[in-house]
Amino acid sequence: MSHATLTDKRPGSLRGATLPKWFPWAVAAGSIALGIGISAAAGLRSSIQWGLIAAVLFVLGTYGIAGRVEGRRQAKDRVVTSLVWVAFLLAVIPLASLVYETVKRGVKVLDGYFLTHSMGVVADKDPGGGIYHAILGTLQQVGIATVIAVPIGVLTAIYLVEYGRGKLAKAVTFFVDVMTGIPSIVAGLFVLSTWILILGMGASGFAGALALTILMLPVVVRSTEEMLKLVPNELREASLALGVPKWRTILKVVVPTSIGGITTGVMLAIARITGETAPLLMLVWVTDFINANPFSDAQGSLPVYIYLQYSAGGEAAYDRAWAAALTLIAFIMILNLAARGIARWKAPKTGR
């Protein structure tokens, strides 16, 4: 009788043998010790190997001991738990190291002087100099890109959400998707061969800004579209029912309702293009001097500055590269945090 089979196949008691709470910690400590021991004995020097050996020992040890004491299902559960922890730690190490290295090496030369001076007369090998020209360039290029991309992007999103019907809207939607996938280097190539090669314009901050615009547009359209869709139809109808024309309804009711979300999206888009390097390298070229005119001649920018200092080589240049990287990250993080702040502050109160 199959009742019997079923009962046979499970433990009669609710009381499973359970390992104590400190069990995973003990296994972890044991395997780290053993991992270091084995590595030292075998003469391995890389800390990566030590870590890997310890991790493997940890997983095997957990499975072996738990399998013996608690049974196979519990052992599997514990192994997955430890794998998940290992995955987490594995990922934390490089990511934390990235942040740690950038901060540690970046603060060395990052000071008021560094932020307010250019590389003008400083030889690559010498210490000194700064990123003023690069900050200026980045602000101008990103600023120009934003000034072009935001109105076009927001208007396109308004068209798609408020007016869009039929083939044109579908085509726009599709090509916005396509545009999202353009690798930055391809956008750079496009501007290079049209603006510079065909139209005969020289390299300038503006050329770089054009490439950034191409990269920024689809992001702005997408995020604005999402935000406009969140505006309840009742609001539009309420306004239209008062006899307000559609364009005023959009400008006075729809956009203000979602302005927080739109701003957030724009700031995240700015954060994304601020770190772009390849197209700028192509289109703005490089200079160590301050060029306050984005419409002619080469200009500096933070990401390109990092690349230049790295290519120059030498401790002094590396220090400057790290400091610029720290500045760039700080700038992007501030944008991100501000965007989140605005999102939280102005979040449309949807019933959730």
Place this chain on the structure above:
Amino acid sequence: MAKRIDVSGLNAYYGSFLAIEDISMSIEPRTVTAFIGPSGCGKSTFLRTLNRMHEVTPGGRVEGKVMLGDENLYGAGIDPVSVRREVGMVFQRPNPFPTMSVYDNVAAGLKLNGNFKKSELDDIVERSLKGANLWNEVKDRLNKPGSGLSGGQQQRLCIARAIAVEPNVLLMDEPCSALDPISTLAIEDLIGELKERFTIVIVTHNMQQAARVSDRTAFFNLAAVGQPGKLIEMDETERIFSNPSVQATEDYISGRFG
């Protein structure tokens, strides 16, 4: 299979908030016990302490004793996973696994608990679906997704899934509140049949339902919002609905509040 439940001095918390206070009761094997009471009185919380599901909620914490047969569910060395295997549960909204077929849904619990031959699984799935009065409706679509069934069928599928592992106790948390009257009737009939094999505890908002399906009824109440819920009285269903010993029970049943 069915076992008796004895609860004594049970408190349940959400974080530092005491949700139910000092509950003691006995639930006889092979009976249907209904929990009734106004919203927020802690009947669902109490139900979830009976298979240690309460502690799944963030901040959920339990004090006191729940004896299932002669084991305390909250005793040292008790594995909550094994507890839940012995005490099955059916939820308010039907929740078949959306990515699994009807068959796999019923077999889901079995597959956890050991290696079954295909023929054994087939047997148990068929018996469980028959036990849930669902076999005739789904026998031709066992390999179709469980989420394609109607709401009432889905709920019976969930019951089939719960009884497939032959638990001692079956907890039902307002199992009919998301269903239409006809599906509700089908489930109520089913409860009547299932009580021959299982100890059943059902939380319901519907007093007619409690009167129809249960042998004993427990009335929960809370003094005010923010106060812990308490067990006011528990008795034969007939007594509770005809002649309760506490005024609050009578007020609730006659619709004066709640």
Place this chain on the structure above:
Amino acid sequence: MDITTQNPTSPPASRPSEVEQKRAARAATRPGDRVFLALSRGSGVFLLVLMAAIAGFLTYRSALALSENEANFFTTFEWNPTGNPPEFGIAVLAFGTVVSSIIAMAIAVPVAVGIALFITHYAPRRLAGPIAYVIDLLAAVPSIVYGLWGVLFLVPHMQGLYGWLDDYLGWTGIFEWQGGAPRSLFTAGVVLAIMILPIITNVSREVFRQVPQMHEEAALALGATRWEVIRMAVLPYGRSGVISASMLGLGRALGETMAVAMVLSPAFTINASLLDWGGGTFAQNIAAKFSEASVMGRDALIASGLVLFVITLLVNGTARMIVARRKEFSGANA
């Protein structure tokens, strides 16, 4: 989400909407409305024109270059567009791009799923929020910084691992190491993995978080362990979401320029071993060669850029299709 379905994008079906259309038509005769509609439609059209210009232009320049090319574009191991006759092919670049992306995916996807599960199901509640937040922010770190870190910090630290891989897996040929600087496709893949890890993690986490509580409770109530809950309720529900997250990461890895350009020591060769320097990727090659290239050289680079564009397009399209399909049977009807 009823709001979206009521959007004006949905075509009008019945009489009231006809009335509405008439009213809209009347309204559109108002000057303000006409100007505004023209502006917003104009922006959309501008976007279309821009996109068409990009695609058309890249195709045109590529065609110019390809018509001059004396070698097979897809199978040639050489990049010499300024030679006489011009000969160039993308075999090496395609190989490098695919291999470094595969390495990146092989490392990043399992780890990212692990972290996403860690945040949603394993981490102590107090930790989970901040960790998710930090990883969110890391997704915004620009690739140039990953490149800088990769070449100045990671590359020197890869020596030990390379030696180790060579010792134990060298016999496979894939992990044979001649002892050169560890600036190979393998290291490039590792840097890419670290770079796309936060992206894949964020999307996967979001998907896992959306698994309805009731499915997890159903599994718990059957007596499932935490892993069994994840296997029964979380992973099946989130599978397509994780796939599209991975595609998103893959798209980034394929098109990444600076991180690869800084870490990799390029050469126009295909090595049997992943650990030997050399090889290249589409984006890296463009960044390295555009400045010295003549018009012909640029057009050849554009041709390779077009291939990269098409590949990225296919990957993104696949991701979007998977997401769209997921919406249809997300279990929302359960």
